[in-house]
Each structure stands twice: as structure tokens, then as C-alpha cells.
């Protein structure tokens with residue numbers, strides 16, 4: 553989701569190949585044996601296997617919406633926030649969401665631990681409209697999909713938390729026209745399929 557968002561914002565056109573994780577195509581595993589998505593293959597054969605790398609690659613090529621902070625200190629702060637999200641917070645998210653996969657009776661301890669990060673996000677969003685500052689940026693796009701997963705694990709519990717700024721930020725994103733596009737379902741890719749282009753024409757088609 554975050555890679556697709558950054559590619560869309562950058563207007564860098566790429567071919568979208570939807571895959572099912574339960575039956576990964578051999579073509580995917582041939583270029584990226586670790587078998588996670590997203591994966592972006594460049595024309596020179598280079599393969600980007602981390603969503604954050606794809607975001608940074610696209611935005612460094614073209615960043616018309618200024619998602620990358622010009623200020624180095626702010627950029628470093630955003631990358632640190634994303635690292636915390638992808639590291640400790642993701643660990644708690646996985647265990648809160650799927651305790652039985654980790655032999656846990658429930659995910660409550662991890663819910664409590666992950667909530668520390670969410671409270672920090674709420675504090676930040678109470679001071680500035682977005683995590684990146686006054687406009688939506690890299691950290692917003694990188695973190696929103698994980699905050700969303702957390703919120704949807706137990707929506708009633710999430711709505712009851714004293715995090716109005718975080719709840720409003722998430723709600724605004726989930727109700728944005730681009731979100732509609734992100735949630736659109738595509739047929740699974742098969743060898744020989746005509747390319748589906750992930751670019752601005754997708755948003756134009758939806759009048760976004």
C-alpha cells in the first residue's frame with residue numbers, strides 16, 4: 553500500500569502485477585526469492601525488495617507533492633519514526649493481530665506495548681496536521697497502512713482510545729479518493745497478460 557501510494561504520488565509509471573501470496577508466481581520468486589511483496593524490478597534489472605526502498609526510489613526520481621522533506625533534520629526524524637514503526641511497532645502489531653501464530657493466549661500485552669507508539673503519533677498529530685508536518689509526506693504514507701491494520705484489529709477498542717488526532721488523521725486518509733484507488737482489486741497477474749499501468753491515468757479514470 554505504501555509503495556503504491558508513493559509511486560502514484562511520484563507519477564513514476566510502473567507495471568502493476570497483482571499476486572496471491574498463497575501461490576506466488578515463479579517469475580516473482582526468480583527475481584526475489586524471499587517471496588514478500590512488494591517487489592519492484594527496474595529496467596536495468598535491479599530489484600527493490602523493501603517497500604520503503606521503493607518509496608524512496610520513486611520519490612527521489614520525482615516528488616511533485618514534496619513528500620520528501622527538504623530539511624535534513626525533519627527527514628531524519630521521519631525516517632527514525634518509520635524505523636520504529638517497521639521494527640518494534642510491527643512486532644507488536646503482528647502479535648496483537650495474530651496471537652495464536654505466536655503461541656500467545658491473546659494479544660493484549662502487545663496491544664499495550666504498541667499503544668505507546670500510537671500515543672506518540674497522536675501527540676505529534678495534535679501539534680501538526682500530518683506526521684510529516686503541515687502537509688502529507690513520507691512518514692504519513694509509510695505509517696498509515698500499519699496504523700490502519702491496528703485500528704481494524706478491534707475497531708471498538710481503537711475508537712475508545714484517547715487519540716482524537718490519530719483517529720481523525722486515519723479517518724481522513726481512509727476517506728480520501730486515493731484510498732479508493734489503493735483498495736481497488738485487480739485480477740491476479742498471469743504470464744502474457746496485457747500490462748496494467750500503475751500511474752496517474754488510474755486516478756484520472758476515477759476523476760481523482
Ligand SMILES: N[C@@H](CCC(=O)N[C@@H](CS)C(=O)NCC(=O)O)C(=O)O
Nearest residue numbers: 573574587588589590601602603604
Ligand atoms: N519489509 C518488507 C516486508 C514485506 C512483507 O512482509 N510483505 C508481506 C505482505 S504485506 C508478505 O509479502 N508476506 C509474505 C507471505 O505472506 O507469504 C517490506 O516492507 O517490503
